[in-house]
Amino acid sequence: MDSAMTIILTGFDLLLSATLLWLAWQLLRSTDIFKAIIFFICFGLLMAIAWVRMHAPDVALAEAAIGAGLTGPLFLAALRKMERKQKKERRFDPEEKRDNPDKRWQVRSREASPLMWIVAALTLCFAGLLIRTVWIIPRPLPGLAQQTAAHLGASGVDNAVTAVLLNFRGYDTMLEVMVLLLGAITIWSITHAPFPPRLPDTSPVQKSAVRLLLPLICLTGGYLVWQGAYQTGGAFQGGAVLSAALVLLLISDFLWLPDMHSLPLRMGMVLGPLVFLSMAVLGIITENALLRFPPEQAGAFLLFLEAACAISIGLSLAAFFAGGRPASDLREKPYQTDQPDTEKEGS
Amino acid sequence: MTNMLYSFTGLILFVFGLFALISCPHPLRKILGGNVMSTGIFLFLVATSYRTDTASIDPVPQAMVLTGIVVSVSITAVALVLATRLQQSANRAMNRREKKNEGGAAEG
Incomplete structure (x- = not known):
């Protein structure tokens, strides 16, 4: 059997x-x-x-x-x-053949140039080396399973992955939340959002479905965050589910959305990194080490941290999808020739 | 057996992604290639720490991969915004050049 x-x-x-x-x-x-x-x-x-x-x-x-x-x-x-273009405007196509601009819709024939063969051969050699290296690694490999299991009691949670993420290696997660924030800041500085990416018309069925689904999705996200302490789940999964709710809102073209003030968005995105930083500083003061939690209250600390991170992660991921600074956040009207197509499409 | 199989799958995915990153001219496909590369690395990392009994599985690589997935989605998002901007400015530059060429042809 x-x-x-x-x-x-x-x-x-x-x-x-x-x-x-x-x-x-x-x-x-x-x-x-x-x-x-x-x-x-x-x-x-x-x-x-x-x-x-x-x-x-x-x-x-x-x-x-x-x-x-x-x-x-x-x-x-x-x-x-990238594919949106105005009438009579030619679109730059990176895959088109330079010498034959008229046939840009032709499927690019993948001719095997000598350079391509050299690259393929080098990649194959690299693959062979990698496989050989993996083959000669002495097994069984050492791991940190026993150490993690031994200290799990002091971490405040029962799920080993959550314990590693937020307590034993909290440093990684703190920097990761910062990376998310940095990504959102970069996107907001590069471009203002064609916000929201408008569909011709959203069907009322979709709108009511989104209205019905939203509370349910938020509940699921919150439950995943809560569950992270003792089962599969946690801030990232919960945050991702929250961002799915926001993406649904964005593509359903609700009228109040473009007029929303950006201050709550900013506050929400900064919440996770800020809470993480204050916890780190608190650890220095009380426990004499960065990001060390007192074992008795660690569970509560981690739950608080996870909830704050989930909100920031959800908002940042949704900001990635929106792809730019919200229109209400601009001090002046966007530079007109900057994005001529979005103005046409939006109206 | 299982860990070796998935380790090698991860390695081959990494190499596929690397080749696409070098050889494909379209920026979106380059970003897709980068994503396949990172997925290959994640698969390799977790597959290396795989054990048959559930109790002795190492949670540290899993936590690292979770971190990695979130970081790679932020990198993808920034790369996509940059690629879109690149396309828009290339469109503008090309149209300006064509207009100029047309004007020059009419004058001459």
């Missing part, structure tokens, strides 16, 4: 690996970029299954919500912006 199970699981692993590789190859070689993005979303979903097979359910949830659920729409929105 047990051996039969092993055979089935091995077959499943082989099939999953082969499918992942095939999807990756397809998404990198298909001529249509839209198709490639769809392949990428499928790839992310299958990766989530692979994470479950690796006994990493926390990563699986994050991959399904962020890797497939948010990165895919980010790509689709960027593609839509």
Whole structure:
């Protein structure tokens, strides 16, 4: 019985690996970029299954919500912006042949130039080296499983991954929340949002569905954050679910959304990093070390931290999707020739 | 067995992504390639720490991968905004050049 199970699981692993590789190859070689993005979303979903097979359910949830659920729409929105053009305006196409500008819609023939062959050969050599290196790693590999299990009691939570993320290696997570904030700041400085990316008309069915779904999604996000203390879940997964709610709001074209003041958004995005920083400083004062929590109150501290981080993560990810500074945040009207197409499309 | 299989899958994904990053001219496909690369690294990292019994699985690589996923989505978002801006300025530059060429042809 047990051996039969092993055979089935091995077959499943082989099939999953082969499918992942095939999807990756397809998404990198298909001529249509839209198709490639769809392949990428499928790839992310299958990766989530692979994470479950690796006994990493926390990563699986994050991959399904962020890797497939948010990165895919980010790509689709960027593609839509890049392909939008005014009448009579030619669009610069990076894949077109330079010497034959008239045939820009022709599928680019992937001629094998000598340079390409050299690059392919070098990449293959690199792959061989990597595989050989992995092959000669002495096994079994050392790990930190025992140490983590031994100190889990002092961390304030029962989920080992959450304990590592927020307590044992809180430093990483603090910097990561900062990276998210930095990303949002960069995007806001580069461009103002074509906010929201307008659809011709949103159907009333979609609007009411979004209205019904929103509280449910927020509840699920909050539950995931709460659950992070003892089961699969946590700030990242909860934050990603919250950002999904915001993305739904953005694409449903609610009227009040573009007029929203940006101050609450800014406050929300800064909340996570600020709380993290104040906790770090508090650790220096009370426990004499950065980001060390008193073991008795660690659970409460971590829950507070997770809730603040989830709000910032959700808002920052949604800001990534919106792709720019909200219109109400601009002191003056945007420079007209800057984005001539958005003005036309928005009206 | 399982960890070796997924380790090698991760490595091959990394190499696919690297090749696409070098050889594809379209910026979106370059960013897709970068994403496939990072996914390959994550898969390799977690697969290396995989054990058959659930109790002795190392949570540290998993936490690192979780961090990595969030960082890679922020990098992707910034890269996509930069790519869109690049496209818009390339459009403008090309149209200006074409207009200039047309004007020059009419005069001459």
